[in-house]
Amino acid sequence: MIEQADAVVIGGGILGASVAHFLTRLEYGQVVLVEKSRICGGSTQYSAAHVRQHYTNEVAIRLAVRAVEMFENDEEELGGPTGFTRLGYLVLAPPGQEQALIDVVPFQRSLGVETGIVSVDDVAARYPELDLDGVALGCYETTAGYADPVLTVQSLVRSAERRGLKVYEGCRVIGIATARGKATGVITGEGEISAPVVVNATGPWGDRTGRMVGIEYPLELSREHEAHFDVPDCFGDLPVVGDLLFNHNLMVYAAYLLVPLVWLVLNRTTWGLKIKSAGQNPAAGWGCTDQPAARSRRPASPRADPRPGRAG
Ligand SMILES: Cc1cc2nc3c(=O)[nH]c(=O)nc-3n(C[C@H](O)[C@H](O)[C@H](O)COP(=O)(O)OP(=O)(O)OC[C@H]3O[C@@H](n4cnc5c(N)ncnc54)[C@H](O)[C@@H]3O)c2cc1C
Numbered sequence: 001m002i003e004q005a006d007a008v009v010i011g012g013g014i015l016g017a018s019v020a021h022f023l024t025r026l027e028y029g030q031v032v033l034v035e036k037s038r039i040c041g042g043s044t045q046y047s048a049a050h051v052r053q054h055y056t057n058e059v060a061i062r063l064a065v066r067a068v069e070m071f072e073n074d075e076e077e078l079g080g081p082t083g084f085t086r087l088g089y090l091v092l093a094p095p096g097q098e099q100a101l102i103d104v105v106p107f108q109r110s111l112g113v114e115t116g117i118v119s120v121d122d123v124a125a126r127y128p129e130l131d132l133d134g135v136a137l138g139c140y141e142t143t144a145g146y147a148d149p150v151l152t153v154q155s156l157v158r159s160a161e162r163r164g165l166k167v168y169e170g171c172r173v174i175g176i177a178t179a180r181g182k183a184t185g186v187i188t189g190e191g192e193i194s195a196p197v198v199v200n201a202t203g204p205w206g207d208r209t210g211r212m213v214g215i216e217y218p219l220e221l222s223r224e225h226e227a228h229f230d231v232p233d234c235f236g237d238l239p240v241v242g243d244l245l246f247n248h249n250l251m252v253y254a255a256y257l258l259v260p261l262v263w264l265v266l267n268r269t270t271w272g273l274k275i276k277s278a279g280q281n282p283a284a285g286w287g288c289t290d291q292p293a294a295r296s297r298r299p300a301s302p303r304a305d306p307r308p309g310r311a312g
Contacts, residue, residue: 001190002166005032007197008186010173010209013044014149016201017156021079024163031165032193033157034186036172040153043203048226048251048258049152050240052089052144053113056104061111068143074152079159083148087251088239089141090123097244098137105139115141127238134245146240146251176212183213229257 006029009016017040020033035041051071053064070077071084093101101117108115118138123130161167168190175187176198185194202209207219231252241250250259 001168001171001188002030002032002193003191005030005166005193005195007031007199008193008195009033009199009201010186011035011042011201011203011205012039012153012157012167012169013042013201013203014040014047014153014156015203016199017153017160019199019201020165021156021160024160024165027163031160032195033160033165033167034171034173034188034193035167035169038169039157039167040150042205044149044153047149048249049147049149050089050144050249050251051084051147052141052240052242053108054089054091054104054115054139054141054144054242055108058107058111061108061113065112071145071147072143074155078152078155079162080151080155082152082155084145085147086143086145087237089144089242090118090127090138090239091140091242092123092132092135092138092244094134094245095136101137101139108141113141114143115139127236129236129238130241140239144240173209173212176209178213227259229259231257 007023009020009023009031012033012035016033016035020031023031051064051068053061053068055061055064071082072086074080074082074084091101105115105117116139118126118140120132120135120137123135123138123140124132157165157167168188171188171190173186173188176183177185177187177192177194182196183198184196185192186198200206200209204219204221207217210217235252235257238250238252243250248259250257252258
């Protein structure tokens with residue numbers, strides 16, 4: 001194992017991979033990534049990986065606008081394929097929440113987001129599959145979509161490796177060395193690496209890593225549950241939908257539809273999902289309206305490591 005580096009990144013999820021990628025692009029020197037399990041073995045692999053810009057604060061919006069540009073040019077900017085699939089992002093608001101959309105959309109547009117207010121009639125005409133009962137207003141962002149989180153991490157790490165990044169998988173950091181209040185390296189199960197810069201990118205384990213140097217991060221962990229449904233062939237394309245009515249996200253991957261399970265349980269409904277069930281195909285549990293048949297199906301995204309659960 002290498003004994004000296006210019007920067008050590010702890011954690012091989014999206015944050016660690018991204019930091020390592022951009023440090024090597026900046027020619028920071030010898031960068032090392034230490035991962036206790038395997039690259040993308042943590043929470044990133046379960047991410048729904050939405051790539052959208054519908055945020056309300058300026059910093060988040062600017063970062064998201066830049067992120068969309070990067071995903072659009074993933075080979076050049078992120079070092080390889082990311083499985084970015086541009087579907088758009090539709091936000092649906094119930095009565096009482098319209099004003100929030102009316103206020104934020106012009107602000108987002110002023111920061112470069114391609115977004116606009118859409119009426120319920122607009123949404124109904126474009127997406128006849130959606131049951132819009134209880135929806136008062138929407139907004140639609142054209143450049144959003146989703147990525148493949150595992151592929152994205154792999155591309156970031158591999159491109160950084162081509163620039164000299166050293167990766168140690170199956171290598172747990174058990175302590176952080178310090179001197180005069182500053183980190184001076186990491187202590188792993190395999191040996192020690194001294195470095196003037198140590199990056200804590202350990203995600204849900206971030207508080208434990210922080211405690212190694214006496215920092216308390218007030219993390220609260222929660223588990224998300226999601227449901228996947230096979231969609232019939234005649235089903236049309238939908239954007240990623242953020243439903244403020246029931247506070248859930250809905251998205252259609254190539255062959256199945258995903259929705260957080262908690263919503264289904266709370267609403268005690270089998271095929272609600274804000275999707276119409278016309279009953280043409282009772283065996284599948286729902287049917288199709290005529291219109292979606294005219295739509296072409298989106299090609300399958302090259303998911304590197306498809307897994308059943310996807311969060312955030
Ligand atoms: C494309 C994309 C879009 C996303 N969009 C959204 C979104 O719209 N909304 C949202 O809320 N979230 C979003 N996310 C974020 C996502 O839901 C997760 O929060 C995020 O991926 C977590 O990444 P992480 O690197 O912080 O943690 P992790 O992926 O969990 O990585 C941490 C790593 O640290 C390692 N580790 C822990 N302790 C140690 C140790 N002591 N020594 C060595 N290694 C250690 C773990 O094994 C793990 O691999 C998105 C993610 C992606 C990739």
